[in-house]
Amino acid sequence: MDKKTNSADGTSIAYESTGEGPVVILVSGAMSTGGTVAPLAVPLAEHFKVVVYDRRGRGESRDTPPYAVEREVEDLAALIEAAGGEAALCGISSGGALALEAAASGLPVRQVAVYEVPFAVYEGGAKERAEYTERLTEALEQGRRGDAVELFLRLAGMAEQMIQGARHSPMWPGMESIAPSLAYDNAVMGDGLVPRDRLASIAVPVLAVAGSASPAWMHEAARAVARTVPGGTYRSLEGQTHMVEPEVLGPVLVEFFGR
Incomplete structure:
Protein backbone atom coordinates (compact mmCIF):
# COMPACT_ATOMS: atom_id res chain seq x y z
CA MET A 1 0.00 0.00 0.00
CA ASP A 2 1.61 3.27 -1.12
CA LYS A 3 -0.83 5.80 0.35
CA LYS A 4 -2.19 6.67 3.79
CA THR A 5 -5.17 8.62 5.03
CA ASN A 6 -6.25 9.37 8.58
CA SER A 7 -9.69 8.40 9.79
CA ALA A 8 -11.74 10.65 12.08
CA ASP A 9 -10.17 9.12 15.21
CA GLY A 10 -6.65 9.55 13.82
CA THR A 11 -6.15 5.94 12.75
CA SER A 12 -3.87 5.62 9.72
CA ILE A 13 -5.55 3.66 6.90
CA ALA A 45 -9.29 -0.55 -13.35
CA GLU A 46 -9.86 -0.55 -17.11
CA HIS A 47 -12.99 1.52 -16.49
CA PHE A 48 -12.74 3.06 -13.01
CA LYS A 49 -10.35 4.42 -10.42
CA VAL A 50 -10.23 1.47 -8.03
CA VAL A 51 -9.22 1.89 -4.40
CA VAL A 52 -8.02 -1.12 -2.41
CA TYR A 53 -7.35 -0.68 1.30
CA ASP A 54 -6.43 -2.57 4.44
CA ARG A 55 -9.25 -2.37 6.94
CA ARG A 56 -8.19 -1.18 10.39
CA GLY A 57 -6.36 -3.73 12.48
CA ARG A 58 -4.92 -5.62 9.53
CA GLY A 59 -2.24 -5.31 6.88
CA GLU A 60 -0.52 -1.92 6.84
CA SER A 61 -3.40 -0.05 8.48
CA ARG A 62 -3.26 0.85 12.15
CA ASP A 63 -5.85 0.41 14.87
CA THR A 64 -7.23 2.51 17.71
CA PRO A 65 -9.28 0.88 20.49
CA PRO A 66 -12.04 0.64 21.43
CA TYR A 67 -13.53 -0.77 18.24
CA ALA A 68 -16.94 0.24 16.92
CA VAL A 69 -18.53 -0.34 13.52
CA GLU A 70 -18.91 3.44 13.26
CA ARG A 71 -15.11 3.76 13.18
CA GLU A 72 -14.95 1.56 10.08
CA VAL A 73 -17.65 3.66 8.45
CA GLU A 74 -15.49 6.70 9.23
CA ASP A 75 -12.54 4.91 7.61
CA LEU A 76 -14.56 4.63 4.42
CA ALA A 77 -15.57 8.27 4.71
CA ALA A 78 -11.89 9.25 4.87
CA LEU A 79 -11.06 7.08 1.85
CA ILE A 80 -13.95 8.55 -0.14
CA GLU A 81 -12.79 12.08 0.68
CA ALA A 82 -9.20 11.25 -0.26
CA ALA A 83 -10.34 9.73 -3.55
CA GLY A 84 -12.41 12.70 -4.64
CA GLY A 85 -15.55 12.96 -2.53
CA GLU A 86 -17.79 10.24 -3.96
CA ALA A 87 -17.46 6.51 -4.60
CA ALA A 88 -19.19 3.26 -5.37
CA LEU A 89 -18.53 0.42 -2.93
CA CYS A 90 -18.02 -3.27 -3.56
CA GLY A 91 -18.02 -5.47 -0.47
CA ILE A 92 -17.08 -9.14 -0.40
CA SER A 93 -18.63 -11.41 2.26
CA SER A 94 -18.80 -9.55 5.60
CA GLY A 95 -17.18 -6.61 3.85
CA GLY A 96 -20.50 -6.32 2.07
CA ALA A 97 -22.24 -5.77 5.40
CA LEU A 98 -19.85 -2.89 6.07
CA ALA A 99 -20.46 -1.42 2.60
CA LEU A 100 -24.23 -1.57 3.14
CA GLU A 101 -23.91 0.06 6.56
CA ALA A 102 -21.79 2.83 5.04
CA ALA A 103 -24.51 3.52 2.48
CA ALA A 104 -27.21 3.45 5.16
CA SER A 105 -25.13 5.92 7.21
CA GLY A 106 -25.41 8.53 4.48
CA LEU A 107 -21.87 8.52 3.12
CA PRO A 108 -21.51 9.97 -0.42
CA VAL A 109 -21.92 6.59 -2.06
CA ARG A 110 -23.48 6.34 -5.53
CA GLN A 111 -23.87 2.54 -5.78
CA VAL A 112 -23.16 -0.58 -3.71
CA ALA A 113 -22.42 -4.10 -4.94
CA VAL A 114 -22.09 -6.97 -2.46
CA TYR A 115 -21.07 -10.58 -2.95
CA GLU A 116 -22.48 -13.23 -0.61
CA VAL A 117 -22.89 -11.31 2.62
CA PRO A 118 -23.42 -14.24 5.04
CA PHE A 119 -26.63 -13.03 6.64
CA ALA A 120 -28.50 -15.89 8.28
CA VAL A 121 -31.89 -16.62 6.72
CA TYR A 122 -32.24 -20.12 8.16
CA GLU A 123 -33.77 -21.29 11.42
CA GLY A 124 -31.32 -21.04 14.28
CA GLY A 125 -29.09 -18.55 12.47
CA ALA A 126 -29.30 -15.89 15.17
CA LYS A 127 -28.60 -18.45 17.90
CA GLU A 128 -25.59 -19.75 15.97
CA ARG A 129 -24.22 -16.22 15.66
CA ALA A 130 -24.74 -15.56 19.38
CA GLU A 131 -22.88 -18.74 20.34
CA TYR A 132 -20.06 -17.89 17.95
CA THR A 133 -19.81 -14.38 19.41
CA GLU A 134 -19.53 -15.74 22.95
CA ARG A 135 -16.84 -18.29 22.09
CA LEU A 136 -14.92 -15.87 19.85
CA THR A 137 -14.87 -13.19 22.55
CA GLU A 138 -13.60 -15.70 25.10
CA ALA A 139 -10.84 -17.00 22.81
CA LEU A 140 -9.60 -13.51 21.93
CA GLU A 141 -9.72 -12.28 25.53
CA GLN A 142 -7.59 -15.28 26.54
CA GLY A 143 -5.13 -14.71 23.70
CA ARG A 144 -6.03 -17.97 21.96
CA ARG A 145 -5.78 -16.60 18.44
CA GLY A 146 -5.50 -20.00 16.80
CA ASP A 147 -8.70 -21.15 18.45
CA ALA A 148 -10.41 -17.95 17.29
CA VAL A 149 -9.41 -18.69 13.71
CA GLU A 150 -10.68 -22.26 14.05
CA LEU A 151 -14.03 -20.98 15.31
CA PHE A 152 -14.36 -18.73 12.28
CA LEU A 153 -13.43 -21.47 9.83
CA ARG A 154 -16.05 -23.77 11.36
CA LEU A 155 -18.64 -21.00 11.15
CA ALA A 156 -17.72 -20.65 7.49
CA GLY A 157 -18.41 -24.35 6.97
CA MET A 158 -14.87 -25.64 6.50
CA ALA A 159 -14.43 -29.36 7.15
CA GLU A 160 -12.51 -30.33 10.31
CA GLN A 161 -9.79 -32.09 8.34
CA MET A 162 -9.19 -28.98 6.25
CA ILE A 163 -9.08 -26.80 9.38
CA GLN A 164 -6.39 -28.98 10.94
CA GLY A 165 -4.50 -28.97 7.66
CA ALA A 166 -4.62 -25.18 7.59
CA ARG A 167 -3.39 -25.02 11.18
CA HIS A 168 -0.21 -26.82 10.14
CA SER A 169 0.30 -24.82 6.95
CA PRO A 170 2.69 -21.90 6.33
CA MET A 171 -0.26 -19.49 6.08
CA TRP A 172 -1.43 -20.10 9.67
CA PRO A 173 0.83 -17.52 11.40
CA GLY A 174 -0.53 -14.84 9.08
CA MET A 175 -4.08 -15.90 9.89
CA GLU A 176 -3.36 -15.72 13.62
CA SER A 177 -1.83 -12.27 13.23
CA ILE A 178 -5.15 -10.77 12.08
CA ALA A 179 -7.36 -12.95 14.29
CA PRO A 180 -8.36 -10.00 16.53
CA SER A 181 -10.07 -8.44 13.50
CA LEU A 182 -12.52 -11.36 13.52
CA ALA A 183 -14.31 -9.51 16.32
CA TYR A 184 -14.64 -6.52 13.99
CA ASP A 185 -16.29 -8.50 11.21
CA ASN A 186 -18.51 -10.16 13.78
CA ALA A 187 -19.62 -6.73 15.00
CA VAL A 188 -20.29 -5.61 11.43
CA MET A 189 -22.57 -8.65 10.99
CA GLY A 190 -24.64 -7.66 14.04
CA ASP A 191 -26.97 -10.43 15.18
CA GLY A 192 -26.32 -12.23 11.91
CA LEU A 193 -29.77 -11.57 10.47
CA VAL A 194 -30.64 -9.35 7.52
CA PRO A 195 -30.73 -5.77 8.94
CA ARG A 196 -33.98 -4.92 7.19
CA ASP A 197 -34.55 -1.50 8.77
CA ARG A 198 -31.06 -0.31 7.83
CA LEU A 199 -31.28 -1.72 4.32
CA ALA A 200 -34.67 -0.13 3.73
CA SER A 201 -33.09 3.28 4.35
CA ILE A 202 -30.49 2.94 1.57
CA ALA A 203 -31.29 5.40 -1.21
CA VAL A 204 -28.81 4.25 -3.86
CA PRO A 205 -28.84 1.24 -6.21
CA VAL A 206 -27.60 -2.01 -4.66
CA LEU A 207 -26.58 -5.19 -6.49
CA ALA A 208 -26.57 -8.37 -4.39
CA VAL A 209 -24.72 -11.29 -6.01
CA ALA A 210 -24.31 -14.97 -5.13
CA GLY A 211 -22.60 -17.90 -6.86
CA SER A 212 -24.76 -20.70 -8.22
CA ALA A 213 -22.50 -23.33 -6.60
CA SER A 214 -22.85 -21.77 -3.13
CA PRO A 215 -25.34 -23.05 -0.54
CA ALA A 216 -29.00 -22.16 -1.10
CA TRP A 217 -29.10 -19.95 1.99
CA MET A 218 -26.45 -17.68 0.47
CA HIS A 219 -28.78 -17.07 -2.46
CA GLU A 220 -31.71 -16.40 -0.16
CA ALA A 221 -29.60 -13.93 1.81
CA ALA A 222 -28.67 -12.10 -1.40
CA ARG A 223 -32.29 -12.09 -2.51
CA ALA A 224 -33.35 -10.73 0.88
CA VAL A 225 -30.89 -7.84 0.52
CA ALA A 226 -32.14 -7.10 -3.00
CA ARG A 227 -35.79 -7.24 -1.89
CA THR A 228 -35.27 -5.00 1.12
CA VAL A 229 -33.25 -2.20 -0.46
CA PRO A 230 -35.61 0.04 -2.46
CA GLY A 231 -33.21 0.00 -5.42
CA GLY A 232 -32.01 -3.56 -4.99
CA THR A 233 -31.18 -6.12 -7.69
CA TYR A 234 -30.21 -9.79 -7.32
CA ARG A 235 -27.95 -11.78 -9.60
CA SER A 236 -26.52 -15.31 -9.58
CA LEU A 237 -23.15 -16.17 -11.14
CA GLU A 238 -23.03 -19.57 -12.81
CA GLY A 239 -20.54 -22.01 -11.32
CA GLN A 240 -19.21 -19.64 -8.66
CA THR A 241 -18.70 -20.34 -4.96
CA HIS A 242 -17.93 -18.04 -2.03
CA MET A 243 -14.38 -17.83 -3.44
CA VAL A 244 -15.57 -15.96 -6.51
CA GLU A 245 -13.30 -15.65 -9.53
CA PRO A 246 -12.39 -12.00 -10.30
CA GLU A 247 -12.67 -12.56 -14.04
CA VAL A 248 -16.29 -13.68 -13.56
CA LEU A 249 -17.43 -11.06 -11.04
CA GLY A 250 -15.48 -8.23 -12.67
CA PRO A 251 -17.60 -7.82 -15.84
CA VAL A 252 -20.80 -7.87 -13.76
CA LEU A 253 -19.44 -5.04 -11.62
CA VAL A 254 -18.29 -3.09 -14.66
CA GLU A 255 -21.81 -3.26 -16.08
CA PHE A 256 -23.45 -2.26 -12.79
CA PHE A 257 -21.07 0.54 -11.86
CA GLY A 258 -21.11 1.86 -15.42
CA ARG A 259 -24.82 2.59 -15.34
Whole structure:
Protein backbone atom coordinates (compact mmCIF):
# COMPACT_ATOMS: atom_id res chain seq x y z
CA MET A 1 0.00 0.00 0.00
CA ASP A 2 1.61 3.27 -1.12
CA LYS A 3 -0.83 5.80 0.35
CA LYS A 4 -2.19 6.67 3.79
CA THR A 5 -5.17 8.62 5.03
CA ASN A 6 -6.25 9.37 8.58
CA SER A 7 -9.69 8.40 9.79
CA ALA A 8 -11.74 10.65 12.08
CA ASP A 9 -10.17 9.12 15.21
CA GLY A 10 -6.65 9.55 13.82
CA THR A 11 -6.15 5.94 12.75
CA SER A 12 -3.87 5.62 9.72
CA ILE A 13 -5.55 3.66 6.90
CA ALA A 14 -3.33 2.27 4.12
CA TYR A 15 -4.61 2.15 0.57
CA GLU A 16 -3.63 2.17 -3.09
CA SER A 17 -5.44 3.09 -6.27
CA THR A 18 -5.26 2.06 -9.91
CA GLY A 19 -7.03 3.20 -13.05
CA GLU A 20 -8.90 6.38 -13.90
CA GLY A 21 -12.54 7.42 -13.81
CA PRO A 22 -15.34 7.19 -11.24
CA VAL A 23 -14.10 5.80 -7.94
CA VAL A 24 -14.85 2.25 -6.78
CA ILE A 25 -13.66 1.14 -3.33
CA LEU A 26 -13.24 -2.59 -2.65
CA VAL A 27 -14.07 -3.74 0.88
CA SER A 28 -12.62 -7.07 2.00
CA GLY A 29 -14.23 -9.55 4.37
CA ALA A 30 -13.05 -11.50 7.41
CA MET A 31 -9.52 -12.93 7.60
CA SER A 32 -8.46 -10.83 4.63
CA THR A 33 -6.58 -7.67 3.71
CA GLY A 34 -6.71 -5.37 0.73
CA GLY A 35 -4.39 -7.78 -1.04
CA THR A 36 -7.11 -10.42 -0.95
CA VAL A 37 -9.45 -8.37 -3.13
CA ALA A 38 -6.70 -6.73 -5.22
CA PRO A 39 -7.14 -9.22 -8.12
CA LEU A 40 -10.68 -7.88 -8.55
CA ALA A 41 -9.23 -4.41 -9.13
CA VAL A 42 -7.59 -5.57 -12.37
CA PRO A 43 -10.73 -5.86 -14.57
CA LEU A 44 -12.32 -2.84 -12.87
CA ALA A 45 -9.29 -0.55 -13.35
CA GLU A 46 -9.86 -0.55 -17.11
CA HIS A 47 -12.99 1.52 -16.49
CA PHE A 48 -12.74 3.06 -13.01
CA LYS A 49 -10.35 4.42 -10.42
CA VAL A 50 -10.23 1.47 -8.03
CA VAL A 51 -9.22 1.89 -4.40
CA VAL A 52 -8.02 -1.12 -2.41
CA TYR A 53 -7.35 -0.68 1.30
CA ASP A 54 -6.43 -2.57 4.44
CA ARG A 55 -9.25 -2.37 6.94
CA ARG A 56 -8.19 -1.18 10.39
CA GLY A 57 -6.36 -3.73 12.48
CA ARG A 58 -4.92 -5.62 9.53
CA GLY A 59 -2.24 -5.31 6.88
CA GLU A 60 -0.52 -1.92 6.84
CA SER A 61 -3.40 -0.05 8.48
CA ARG A 62 -3.26 0.85 12.15
CA ASP A 63 -5.85 0.41 14.87
CA THR A 64 -7.23 2.51 17.71
CA PRO A 65 -9.28 0.88 20.49
CA PRO A 66 -12.04 0.64 21.43
CA TYR A 67 -13.53 -0.77 18.24
CA ALA A 68 -16.94 0.24 16.92
CA VAL A 69 -18.53 -0.34 13.52
CA GLU A 70 -18.91 3.44 13.26
CA ARG A 71 -15.11 3.76 13.18
CA GLU A 72 -14.95 1.56 10.08
CA VAL A 73 -17.65 3.66 8.45
CA GLU A 74 -15.49 6.70 9.23
CA ASP A 75 -12.54 4.91 7.61
CA LEU A 76 -14.56 4.63 4.42
CA ALA A 77 -15.57 8.27 4.71
CA ALA A 78 -11.89 9.25 4.87
CA LEU A 79 -11.06 7.08 1.85
CA ILE A 80 -13.95 8.55 -0.14
CA GLU A 81 -12.79 12.08 0.68
CA ALA A 82 -9.20 11.25 -0.26
CA ALA A 83 -10.34 9.73 -3.55
CA GLY A 84 -12.41 12.70 -4.64
CA GLY A 85 -15.55 12.96 -2.53
CA GLU A 86 -17.79 10.24 -3.96
CA ALA A 87 -17.46 6.51 -4.60
CA ALA A 88 -19.19 3.26 -5.37
CA LEU A 89 -18.53 0.42 -2.93
CA CYS A 90 -18.02 -3.27 -3.56
CA GLY A 91 -18.02 -5.47 -0.47
CA ILE A 92 -17.08 -9.14 -0.40
CA SER A 93 -18.63 -11.41 2.26
CA SER A 94 -18.80 -9.55 5.60
CA GLY A 95 -17.18 -6.61 3.85
CA GLY A 96 -20.50 -6.32 2.07
CA ALA A 97 -22.24 -5.77 5.40
CA LEU A 98 -19.85 -2.89 6.07
CA ALA A 99 -20.46 -1.42 2.60
CA LEU A 100 -24.23 -1.57 3.14
CA GLU A 101 -23.91 0.06 6.56
CA ALA A 102 -21.79 2.83 5.04
CA ALA A 103 -24.51 3.52 2.48
CA ALA A 104 -27.21 3.45 5.16
CA SER A 105 -25.13 5.92 7.21
CA GLY A 106 -25.41 8.53 4.48
CA LEU A 107 -21.87 8.52 3.12
CA PRO A 108 -21.51 9.97 -0.42
CA VAL A 109 -21.92 6.59 -2.06
CA ARG A 110 -23.48 6.34 -5.53
CA GLN A 111 -23.87 2.54 -5.78
CA VAL A 112 -23.16 -0.58 -3.71
CA ALA A 113 -22.42 -4.10 -4.94
CA VAL A 114 -22.09 -6.97 -2.46
CA TYR A 115 -21.07 -10.58 -2.95
CA GLU A 116 -22.48 -13.23 -0.61
CA VAL A 117 -22.89 -11.31 2.62
CA PRO A 118 -23.42 -14.24 5.04
CA PHE A 119 -26.63 -13.03 6.64
CA ALA A 120 -28.50 -15.89 8.28
CA VAL A 121 -31.89 -16.62 6.72
CA TYR A 122 -32.24 -20.12 8.16
CA GLU A 123 -33.77 -21.29 11.42
CA GLY A 124 -31.32 -21.04 14.28
CA GLY A 125 -29.09 -18.55 12.47
CA ALA A 126 -29.30 -15.89 15.17
CA LYS A 127 -28.60 -18.45 17.90
CA GLU A 128 -25.59 -19.75 15.97
CA ARG A 129 -24.22 -16.22 15.66
CA ALA A 130 -24.74 -15.56 19.38
CA GLU A 131 -22.88 -18.74 20.34
CA TYR A 132 -20.06 -17.89 17.95
CA THR A 133 -19.81 -14.38 19.41
CA GLU A 134 -19.53 -15.74 22.95
CA ARG A 135 -16.84 -18.29 22.09
CA LEU A 136 -14.92 -15.87 19.85
CA THR A 137 -14.87 -13.19 22.55
CA GLU A 138 -13.60 -15.70 25.10
CA ALA A 139 -10.84 -17.00 22.81
CA LEU A 140 -9.60 -13.51 21.93
CA GLU A 141 -9.72 -12.28 25.53
CA GLN A 142 -7.59 -15.28 26.54
CA GLY A 143 -5.13 -14.71 23.70
CA ARG A 144 -6.03 -17.97 21.96
CA ARG A 145 -5.78 -16.60 18.44
CA GLY A 146 -5.50 -20.00 16.80
CA ASP A 147 -8.70 -21.15 18.45
CA ALA A 148 -10.41 -17.95 17.29
CA VAL A 149 -9.41 -18.69 13.71
CA GLU A 150 -10.68 -22.26 14.05
CA LEU A 151 -14.03 -20.98 15.31
CA PHE A 152 -14.36 -18.73 12.28
CA LEU A 153 -13.43 -21.47 9.83
CA ARG A 154 -16.05 -23.77 11.36
CA LEU A 155 -18.64 -21.00 11.15
CA ALA A 156 -17.72 -20.65 7.49
CA GLY A 157 -18.41 -24.35 6.97
CA MET A 158 -14.87 -25.64 6.50
CA ALA A 159 -14.43 -29.36 7.15
CA GLU A 160 -12.51 -30.33 10.31
CA GLN A 161 -9.79 -32.09 8.34
CA MET A 162 -9.19 -28.98 6.25
CA ILE A 163 -9.08 -26.80 9.38
CA GLN A 164 -6.39 -28.98 10.94
CA GLY A 165 -4.50 -28.97 7.66
CA ALA A 166 -4.62 -25.18 7.59
CA ARG A 167 -3.39 -25.02 11.18
CA HIS A 168 -0.21 -26.82 10.14
CA SER A 169 0.30 -24.82 6.95
CA PRO A 170 2.69 -21.90 6.33
CA MET A 171 -0.26 -19.49 6.08
CA TRP A 172 -1.43 -20.10 9.67
CA PRO A 173 0.83 -17.52 11.40
CA GLY A 174 -0.53 -14.84 9.08
CA MET A 175 -4.08 -15.90 9.89
CA GLU A 176 -3.36 -15.72 13.62
CA SER A 177 -1.83 -12.27 13.23
CA ILE A 178 -5.15 -10.77 12.08
CA ALA A 179 -7.36 -12.95 14.29
CA PRO A 180 -8.36 -10.00 16.53
CA SER A 181 -10.07 -8.44 13.50
CA LEU A 182 -12.52 -11.36 13.52
CA ALA A 183 -14.31 -9.51 16.32
CA TYR A 184 -14.64 -6.52 13.99
CA ASP A 185 -16.29 -8.50 11.21
CA ASN A 186 -18.51 -10.16 13.78
CA ALA A 187 -19.62 -6.73 15.00
CA VAL A 188 -20.29 -5.61 11.43
CA MET A 189 -22.57 -8.65 10.99
CA GLY A 190 -24.64 -7.66 14.04
CA ASP A 191 -26.97 -10.43 15.18
CA GLY A 192 -26.32 -12.23 11.91
CA LEU A 193 -29.77 -11.57 10.47
CA VAL A 194 -30.64 -9.35 7.52
CA PRO A 195 -30.73 -5.77 8.94
CA ARG A 196 -33.98 -4.92 7.19
CA ASP A 197 -34.55 -1.50 8.77
CA ARG A 198 -31.06 -0.31 7.83
CA LEU A 199 -31.28 -1.72 4.32
CA ALA A 200 -34.67 -0.13 3.73
CA SER A 201 -33.09 3.28 4.35
CA ILE A 202 -30.49 2.94 1.57
CA ALA A 203 -31.29 5.40 -1.21
CA VAL A 204 -28.81 4.25 -3.86
CA PRO A 205 -28.84 1.24 -6.21
CA VAL A 206 -27.60 -2.01 -4.66
CA LEU A 207 -26.58 -5.19 -6.49
CA ALA A 208 -26.57 -8.37 -4.39
CA VAL A 209 -24.72 -11.29 -6.01
CA ALA A 210 -24.31 -14.97 -5.13
CA GLY A 211 -22.60 -17.90 -6.86
CA SER A 212 -24.76 -20.70 -8.22
CA ALA A 213 -22.50 -23.33 -6.60
CA SER A 214 -22.85 -21.77 -3.13
CA PRO A 215 -25.34 -23.05 -0.54
CA ALA A 216 -29.00 -22.16 -1.10
CA TRP A 217 -29.10 -19.95 1.99
CA MET A 218 -26.45 -17.68 0.47
CA HIS A 219 -28.78 -17.07 -2.46
CA GLU A 220 -31.71 -16.40 -0.16
CA ALA A 221 -29.60 -13.93 1.81
CA ALA A 222 -28.67 -12.10 -1.40
CA ARG A 223 -32.29 -12.09 -2.51
CA ALA A 224 -33.35 -10.73 0.88
CA VAL A 225 -30.89 -7.84 0.52
CA ALA A 226 -32.14 -7.10 -3.00
CA ARG A 227 -35.79 -7.24 -1.89
CA THR A 228 -35.27 -5.00 1.12
CA VAL A 229 -33.25 -2.20 -0.46
CA PRO A 230 -35.61 0.04 -2.46
CA GLY A 231 -33.21 0.00 -5.42
CA GLY A 232 -32.01 -3.56 -4.99
CA THR A 233 -31.18 -6.12 -7.69
CA TYR A 234 -30.21 -9.79 -7.32
CA ARG A 235 -27.95 -11.78 -9.60
CA SER A 236 -26.52 -15.31 -9.58
CA LEU A 237 -23.15 -16.17 -11.14
CA GLU A 238 -23.03 -19.57 -12.81
CA GLY A 239 -20.54 -22.01 -11.32
CA GLN A 240 -19.21 -19.64 -8.66
CA THR A 241 -18.70 -20.34 -4.96
CA HIS A 242 -17.93 -18.04 -2.03
CA MET A 243 -14.38 -17.83 -3.44
CA VAL A 244 -15.57 -15.96 -6.51
CA GLU A 245 -13.30 -15.65 -9.53
CA PRO A 246 -12.39 -12.00 -10.30
CA GLU A 247 -12.67 -12.56 -14.04
CA VAL A 248 -16.29 -13.68 -13.56
CA LEU A 249 -17.43 -11.06 -11.04
CA GLY A 250 -15.48 -8.23 -12.67
CA PRO A 251 -17.60 -7.82 -15.84
CA VAL A 252 -20.80 -7.87 -13.76
CA LEU A 253 -19.44 -5.04 -11.62
CA VAL A 254 -18.29 -3.09 -14.66
CA GLU A 255 -21.81 -3.26 -16.08
CA PHE A 256 -23.45 -2.26 -12.79
CA PHE A 257 -21.07 0.54 -11.86
CA GLY A 258 -21.11 1.86 -15.42
CA ARG A 259 -24.82 2.59 -15.34
